[in-house]
Amino acid sequence: MPIYEPPIRDLQFVLHEVLKLSQSDLPGHDELEPEFTEAVLEAAGKLSAEVLAPLNIIGDQQGCVLENGVVRTPEGFRQAFEQVKEGGWTALDCDPEYGGQGMPYVLGVATGEMFVSANMAFNMYQGLTHGAYSAIHAHGTDEQKRTYLPKMVSCDWTGTMNLTEPHCGTDLGLLRTRAEPQEDGSYRITGQKIFISAGDHDLAENVIHLVLAKAPGGGEGTKGISLFIVPKFLVNQDGSLGERNAVSVGALEHKMGIHGNATCVMNYDGARGWLLGDLHKGMRAMFTMMNEARLGVGLQGYAAAVPAYQNALAYAKDRLQGRAVTGAANPQGPADPLIVHPDIRRSLMDQKSFIEGARALVLWGAHLIDRSHLTGDADAEGLISLLTPVIKGFLTDRGFDMTVQAQQVLGGHGYVEEWGMSQFVRDARITMIYEGANGIQALDLVGRKLAQDGGKHVLAFFEMIKSFCKEQSANEALARDIIDPLKAASKDLQAAATFFMERGMKNPNDALAGSYDFMHIFGHVSLGFMWARIAVAARAALDAGTGDAAFLKAKLATARYYMARQLPMTGTHLARIRSGAEPVMGLEAEAF
Incomplete structure (x- = not known):
């Protein structure tokens, strides 16, 4: 196990x-x-x-x-x-x-x-x-909060979100689920939703579905969508459970991974629902949940890689295979452990540097959310809004890659089920798809978030890194290996943003063709920024003689690895962006 x-x-x-x-x-x-x-x-x-x-x-x-x-x-x-x-x-x-x-x-x-x-x-x-x-x-409303929240906080009742339909995923303007108003202020919800995680189960006594549907008078597209609370069991005035609502599970999806979670086809056959938020403004209310979910999926991206890395590391230390090229590291044994080989060490360092940098990025993002919620800080809210597609897209792309690298360390044993490595790979794969596939995250970043509030937040991010590098420029222990690479990567990110501003209005495809690469530049710079902050903290603790010296030195070595071996990828992504849309769009659809 x-x-x-x-x-x-x-x-x-x-x-x-x-x-x-x-x-x-x-x-x-x-x-x-x-x-x-x-x-x-x-x-x-x-x-x-x-x-x-x-x-x-x-x-x-x-x-x-x-x-x-x-x-x-x-x-x-x-x-x-x-x-x-x-x-x-x-x-x-x-x-x-x-x-x-x-x-x-x-x-x-x-x-x-x-x-x-x-x-x-x-x-x-x-x-x-x-x-x-x-x-x-x-x-x-106050009544809705009193009715549902205490039971949801305790998870006596669980919750879901119902967006996707068989014919539409990201393009929610195409959804067909309907909400018919009733005289008592409720609505009758009719339609089918698919891919509903935790849509039904035996862990809680009620399931509270949040369902996107179109009510009369809303017009076409997403502007006509409303959000409704649709409980599995209706709730009586005294808070007790009443009759079963007209919502049922049509089927369970047979998936590549996350088998322990019930991914359901949900059928709504005139189920009673209650409007959440303003009529025809459902996307605003749903995005409260979606944005939290996207940060959570970014967390899943690196968290799935954690046990994969831990098991790969244990195997690399235990498995005897070949001899170190510099001389036997285990002369009393028939071979040396895998971890002596540079390519195995490279793979493990890729995993370690990604996981620990991603952990810092997600916790910093959560801290920005706390600042926004607790103080109303609009700058913190704008910054985490900018970073959300980066956290979701980049961390899940790279997190999946790391689970594959961890599996590779075990060779053939990684491919057989008894070692458990394939589950990490299969479970991690969904993170790149749900809560907005990563291509959509890249489009959101370039198409919406860069220009948000006149570009204020991306400029603030650039200035944050510039100020940090200036503050640390005199830190001789870190300047060459940590701060200088971060400066160079940040310049690549700014150059990519400038390219979009200069070319995007004339030819939007130039921006969109480079959006995925831009998301990855932004991700690398964000992790580079985290590693620079980690290195500064580790160096300060070492100089002060506080903390575990071995732990702190490992942090510095891992920071240097990321800066030397991962951060230079910003140059590759920038070159792809500057190639524009022609290489991507040059082949006619009929020629594929």
Whole structure:
């Protein structure tokens, strides 16, 4: 069975040495002392390693089953879900008014990484509920909040989001699900939705669906879409459950991965629903959930790579194969361990440098969300809005690549099911597709986010890196290996943005043909920025004689690796962008 070791020390390092949470000026963050967060992370890590991780293979092998209209989850999932609920993990960062613990979002994200790494399919049941909770919390009436949120905070009721239909995915303007208004203020929802994660299951007594549909008078396209709360079981005035609503599971999807999560075809046959937010303004309310989900999927991208890397590392240290070219490293044995070979070391360093940089980026993003929500900081909101497609797209692309590299370390053993490596690859693959496929993330970044608020936020990102590099320019220990590569990569990113501004208006295809490369330039620069911040923190701790010297030196070595071996990819992506649309669009469709 694959191993999983919760990365408590590294999470603590990012939270306190890089982000310096307890020194933040945000409300409640002064309580996030290292001793407190360590206790929380240790408890979450114990639950992840001892309860959730052992169920990961079981969920993959058994999957979910639809029996007489009821979805059964894999063996052990119900008991584990109860343990998660009893520990208060579903309520960690939720509003105390509805039973939450009121902790900062960043702490919920830190614990969420471990839950995802241990069992991604299982964690989706509570993760989607949190997104639905956030949408109702932001857009619901007082009555809707009182009715649904306490039960969703505790996960006695879980939540979903219903967007995709058989004939339309990203282009939601084509959806056909209809909402007919009733005299009592409710609506009758009719239509079919597909790919609905956690659409039905036996873990909770009710499922609260958030459903996009078109109500009369909304016009064509996305402007006519509204969002509705459609519970599996209707809720009585006293909060008890009433009759079954006219919503059912038509089928379970047979998927490449995440078998432990029920991905459902949902049929709405005149089901009763209630408007969430403003009529014909459903996309605004849904994007509250979508944006949170996209950050969560970015987290999944690197979190899925964590156990894959851990198992590849253990195998590389244990498996004897060949001799080191510089001389036997294990002269008493028949061969040396795999980890002595440079190409294996390259693969492991690729994985390690990506995971640890991505972890810092996602936690920084969560910290920006806390700043936005707790203080109303528009600049923080604009920055995380800019970074969201980068976090989702780049981290899931690279996270999948890292699971494949981890599998490769095991050679043939990585390809057979008993070692568990293929599950990491199969589970990670979905992250590049759902919550907006990564090509859509790239288009969103270039087509919308760059120009948002007159380009204010991307210019602020450039200035942030420029100021950071200037501050560290006198740091002789880091200037050449860390700061100079970040400067060069940032210039590549700015040059790409300038190319879009100069050419995009004349020929939009020039921008769109380079959008995917731009997302990856932005991702590399973002991780480079994180590694520079990590290196500064590690160097300062070493100079002060605080912390674990071996741990800190490993951070510096890994930072140098990323700057030397990964960050130069910005030059390749820039060259592709500058080639424009002609190489991409030059072949007529009929010639393919």
